[in-house]
Amino acid sequence: MEELSRRFSIGYALAPKKQQSFIQLSLVNLAKERGINLIRIDTDKPLIEQGPFDCVLHKLYGDDWKRQLADYKVKIPNVVILDSPDAIERLHNRISMLQAVSELKIADNESDTFGIPKQMVIYDAETLCDPPSWEGLKFPMIAKPLVADGSAKSHKMSLVYNHKGLTNLKPPIVLQEFVNHGGVIFKVYVVGEHVKCVKRKSLPDVAEDKLESLGGLLTFSQVSNLGCNERTDEKYYKKMQLDDCEMPPQGFITNIARGLREALKLNLFNFDVIRDSRIGNRYLVIDINYFPGYAKMPSYEAVFTDFFWDLISKKEEEITVIGPALKKLAVNEDKGN
Numbered sequence: 061m062e063e064l065s066r067r068f069s070i071g072y073a074l075a076p077k078k079q080q081s082f083i084q085l086s087l088v089n090l091a092k093e094r095g096i097n098l099i100r101i102d103t104d105k106p107l108i109e110q111g112p113f114d115c116v117l118h119k120l121y122g123d124d125w126k127r128q129l130a131d132y133k134v135k136i137p138n139v140v141i142l143d144s145p146d147a148i149e150r151l152h153n154r155i156s157m158l159q160a161v162s163e164l165k166i167a168d169n170e171s172d173t174f175g176i177p178k179q180m181v182i183y184d185a186e187t188l189c190d191p192p193s194w195e196g197l198k199f200p201m202i203a204k205p206l207v208a209d210g211s212a213k214s215h216k217m218s219l220v221y222n223h224k225g226l227t228n229l230k231p232p233i234v235l236q237e238f239v240n241h242g243g244v245i246f247k248v249y250v251v252g253e254h255v256k257c258v259k260r261k262s263l264p265d266v267a268e269d270k271l272e273s274l275g276g277l278l279t280f281s282q283v284s285n286l287g288c289n290e291r292t293d294e295k296y297y298k299k300m301q302l303d304d305c306e307m308p309p310q311g312f313i314t315n316i317a318r319g320l321r322e323a324l325k326l327n328l329f330n331f332d333v334i335r336d337s338r339i340g341n342r343y344l345v346i347d348i349n350y351f352p353g354y355a356k357m358p359s360y361e362a363v364f365t366d367f368f369w370d371l372i373s374k375k376e377e378e379i380t381v382i383g384p385a386l387k388k389l390a391v392n393e394d395k396g397n
Contacts, residue, residue, distance in 0.1 A: 068097065075119065161175070166319045172312045177346060179237065203229050238263075245261075
């Protein structure tokens with residue numbers, strides 16, 4: 061591959077747990093071979109005093125950090141921010157995040173369609189205890205916190221089987237109709253133009269005639285990462301062969317991913333997809349996450365190194381080629397006036 065004449069610096073600002081999982085030595089060394097240095101940003105010091113960086117990779121929140129990024133962009137206009145804090149904030153609300161799916165201008169192909177499950181936000185206990193208020197939904201339902209900010213609390217969800225289970229919930233929450241999907245969830249990782257779909261075990265299907273006998277609810281943290289103590293039916297998983305599950309068409313998933321990337325204005329995210337067991341060619345997007353656990357994605361080091369290289373080298377080309385051309389054009393216009 062063609063190498064540029066100078067090395068590039070990517071500053072990363074990540075919470076300790078995210079840094080530990082993502083900044084692996086294998087990633088650092090591969091990037092270094094391509095002329096890219098990954099440098100930790102000291103969050104105890106002002107960002108504007110560090111670098112200079114060609115790119116700032118981050119997963120930090122708050123008004124102060126947002127201001128620091130804005131100031132840094134003023135100081136170094138050509139820096140690439142991955143990703144815009146304003147764009148990321150859309151994913152902090154479980155209603156607004158999935159509205160992006162509904163906004164996609166992608167034509168369904170002949171055999172496969174996509175959408176989102178029926179859902180509704182409940183802001184107070186009175187509405188929660190008033191079935192006519194959410195008459196459009198039916199049990200079972202997934203109850204999720206409205207705020208999705210990456211905290212442990214925001215990951216706490218419940219599979220609600222009947223009215224009895226509603227009494228244990230604390231609004232504001234999103235009630236999302238649970239759709240039987242064969243116990244398999246597809247996680248689609250997006251890194252710029254790269255799209256990788258993997259399959260994981262999920263919550264088992266729920267028989268409608270057993271809803272009243274199952275108790276109130278089942279609490280869990282992540283649909284695709286159920287701990288042994290959270291699995292509702294171990295025999296179900298032993299019987300289920302994940303390898304036998306057919307993957308969604310790659311082109312179909314890639315089109316959705318590209319549409320979401322454009323609608324969300326984000327480069328780094330993943331989205332969870334299930335296949336509706338009632339309609340085999342119907343896929344539903346149930347969640348979108350910013351900067352997920354990419355280390356779980358096969359060959360993530362090579363994917364990210366290529367992404368960083370393409371991003372920075374393209375920016376460098378704009379600076380060295382397009383920049384002077386625009387400046388020359390402006391000078392000629394001044395002369396003409």
